[in-house]
Amino acid sequence: MSKEKLGNFTERDAPTYESMLQCMRCGFCLPTCPTFALTGRERSSPRGRVALARAVAEGKLPFSEAMKEEAYFCLDCRACTSACPSGVKAGEVMEICRSQVHQQRPLPKWQAGFRNFILQKMLPDPDLLETSMLPARLYQKLGIQWLVRNSHFLKLGPKWIDKAEGMLPELQQPLRQRLPELTPAKGEKRGSVAFFLGCIMTLMYAEVSKQTVRVLSHQGFDVLTPKQQKCCGAPHLTEGDRETARRLATHNLDLFLELDVDAIVTDCAGCGSALKEYEEILAQRQDHARLERFHNKIKDVSEFLIEVGLRSDDLQPVNKSVTYHEPCHLCHAQGISKQPRELIKAIPGIEYREMKEASWCCGSAATFSLKFTEESQQILDRKLQNVTNTEADILVTANPGCQLQLAWGLREAGMSQPVLHLMELLGEATPG
Ligand code: SF4
Ligand code: SF4
Numbered sequence: 001m002s003k004e005k006l007g008n009f010t011e012r013d014a015p016t017y018e019s020m021l022q023c024m025r026c027g028f029c030l031p032t033c034p035t036f037a038l039t040g041r042e043r044s045s046p047r048g049r050v051a052l053a054r055a056v057a058e059g060k061l062p063f064s065e066a067m068k069e070e071a072y073f074c075l076d077c078r079a080c081t082s083a084c085p086s087g088v089k090a091g092e093v094m095e096i097c098r099s100q101v102h103q104q105r106p107l108p109k110w111q112a113g114f115r116n117f118i119l120q121k122m123l124p125d126p127d128l129l130e131t132s133m134l135p136a137r138l139y140q141k142l143g144i145q146w147l148v149r150n151s152h153f154l155k156l157g158p159k160w161i162d163k164a165e166g167m168l169p170e171l172q173q174p175l176r177q178r179l180p181e182l183t184p185a186k187g188e189k190r191g192s193v194a195f196f197l198g199c200i201m202t203l204m205y206a207e208v209s210k211q212t213v214r215v216l217s218h219q220g221f222d223v224l225t226p227k228q229q230k231c232c233g234a235p236h237l238t239e240g241d242r243e244t245a246r247r248l249a250t251h252n253l254d255l256f257l258e259l260d261v262d263a264i265v266t267d268c269a270g271c272g273s274a275l276k277e278y279e280e281i282l283a284q285r286q287d288h289a290r291l292e293r294f295h296n297k298i299k300d301v302s303e304f305l306i307e308v309g310l311r312s313d314d315l316q317p318v319n320k321s322v323t324y325h326e327p328c329h330l331c332h333a334q335g336i337s338k339q340p341r342e343l344i345k346a347i348p349g350i351e352y353r354e355m356k357e358a359s360w361c362c363g364s365a366a367t368f369s370l371k372f373t374e375e376s377q378q379i380l381d382r383k384l385q386n387v388t389n390t391e392a393d394i395l396v397t398a399n400p401g402c403q404l405q406l407a408w409g410l411r412e413a414g415m416s417q418p419v420l421h422l423m424e425l426l427g428e429a430t431p432g
Contacts, residue, residue: 007059013099013242020054020093022086023047029080029090034361034379035073043070046080046090053093063104071097073372075365075379076238078332082359098240119241123199123231124248130174133203137171160370167408168204175206176227183213183223186432190220190308191262196252196275196298198268199231200400208400211427212267212301218430219311221262226255233281234274238366242281249278253286253294264297265304267423269330269399270366272300276334300330302339302398302422310346315429317349322425323392324352325383325406326359327399340398340422347429353390357382362397364405380409388415398422 005011029046030036036045043052049070055061074094081089106112122128139145145168148154154162176197185192193216201209216223229252233245252275256264266272275298279291299307322344331337337359345352363369363379370376383406387395395410395417397403407419 007057008061008063009056009100010103012103013096013240015053015057015093015096017054017057019089020050020057022088023050023054023090024086025051026085028085029083029088032079032083034075034077034079034363035375038375038378044073046084046088049074049094050088050090053097063100065105067097068101068105070094071101071240072368073375075328075361075363075368077328077361077365079328079359079361082332095237095240096242098238099242100240102240115239119236119239120244123235124244126176126199126230129199129231130177130203133171133174136168137173140168140171159373163373163408164370166412167404169404169407171204172206175202175209176225178206179210179213179225181225181227183217183225185220185222186218187220187311189222192222192224192260193304194256194259194261194264195223195225196229196232196256196264196266196268196271197225198266198271198400199235200404201268201271205400205403205421208421208424209267211421211430212265212423214432215305215423215426215430216265216301218432219305219308224259224261226259228255232271232274234270235366237274237277237281245274246281246285249282250285253278253282253290256297257290257294261297263299263304264294265299265301267301267398267421269300269327269334269336270401272298273329273333300334300336300339300398302330302343303334303336306339306342310343312346312348314431315347316431318347318425318429319349320393321351321353321391322394322396323355323387323390324358324422325355325362325387325395325397325402327397327402328359328361328365330398331359340396343422343426344396347425353392355386355390355392357386360386362402362405362409364401366401369405376405380405384409384413384415387417393417394425395419396422396425 006014025047033045042048052067056063071094076091076095078091154165197209213223230248233248236245279295362383363376403419
């Protein structure tokens with residue numbers, strides 16, 4: 001998107017000057033920032049990052065290596081925004097700066113080619129994306145994974161490869177291929193919803209989203225799952241490809257606004273957060289009323305079920321103690337904090353145990369956990385200590401990125417609690 005050049009930022013996809021001017025340097029954000037807690041370094045704090053970006057905007061600094069490093073070292077967890085009295089969005093400023101990284105400090109050719117293939121060809125094409133997972137499914141089915149894990153030879157290579165392999169959950173056939181376009185409401189019908197099925201959910205957590213659809217249907221809603229839906233664009237925003245994110249956003253907006261539904265529901269916090277941002281990323285390209293209509297319909301499944309009122313009369317007891325980790329893209333990016341807890345507490349038999357620092361990032365943060373394995377581990381260790389202190393039987397969360405990171409972390413630490421998505425827990429309590 002073209003606009004007037006701002007200091008040493010290029011015209012296309014630069015943060016706005018206003019987004020930096022809002023910072024009054026009070027420091028309220030500092031205790032909430034995981035990267036500042038790790039390093040104690042001002043430039044790795046929300047305040048420091050905004051100051052860096054402002055210096056670039058004012059032409060006092062070039063778009064330097066330090067700016068590039070901070071753009072990617074920021075977890076984009078948005079905890080600072082929740083704490084900031086001026087509403088500064090340091091995470092979002094850094095996210096936009098990643099787009100500048102690729103314009104001003106491009107990757108070597110082969111790396112750029114690989115990145116572009118993933119972001120511009122594979123992720124926007126659900127068929128290609130699903131096909132690309134076939135080797136991983138065969139790797140598990142043929143027992144090669146068992147051999148690799150038991151030989152421990154991956155431990156000899158770079159840590160990120162061992163971790164990426166270790167995080168792989170048991171893969172099923174992608175859910176998009178199996179879900180009917182319409183799952184009818186059970187019992188007395190209360191309305192209709194469209195289901196936004198995220199890429200990681202369909203590929204890696206198919207059984208979770210199957211439960212989400214079952215729960216929504218059991219709660220009295222027709223569930224429409226259009227097969228033509230595409231990636232929400234979250235990975236593109238995270239990796240600084242805002243143009244492809246806009247293309248995907250336009251596709252999904254057109255597709256979902258055609259449907260006569262009460263809400264567009266998702267069980268992926270990362271997708272929900274990106275879908276709610278369409279209003280901003282398409283602001284110059286779409287009619288405002290359409291964007292607003294779309295925005296108002298997007299609901300995280302916990303937000304939706306609490307809004308319409310959970311039918312809990314026939315829920316079956318789950319006699320377990322449960323603690324809850326809040327995904328950053330649910331609590332900080334969408335302000336959804338009490339609804340998941342209310343759903344957990346509505347299940348008979350559950351003993352809910354609040355953990356300390358439940359909204360502190362788990363260290364997953366899209367590709368952060370693989371790019372900064374040491375720092376991610378330190379953030380995760382803090383989370384695992386808080387989980388341990390609750391002595392809860394089950395750890396619940398509501399985002400696939402967190403679930404991958406936490407399940408891996410618990411297993412590596414020899415902890416026995418299962419990590420469940422909120423909808424798996426509610427699915428367990430839902431009869432039928
Ligand atoms: S980002 Fe917000 S909380 Fe942090 S120093 Fe600036 S104004 Fe204060
Ligand atoms: S988004 Fe998270 S990591 Fe980034 S500056 Fe804010 S609190 Fe720190």
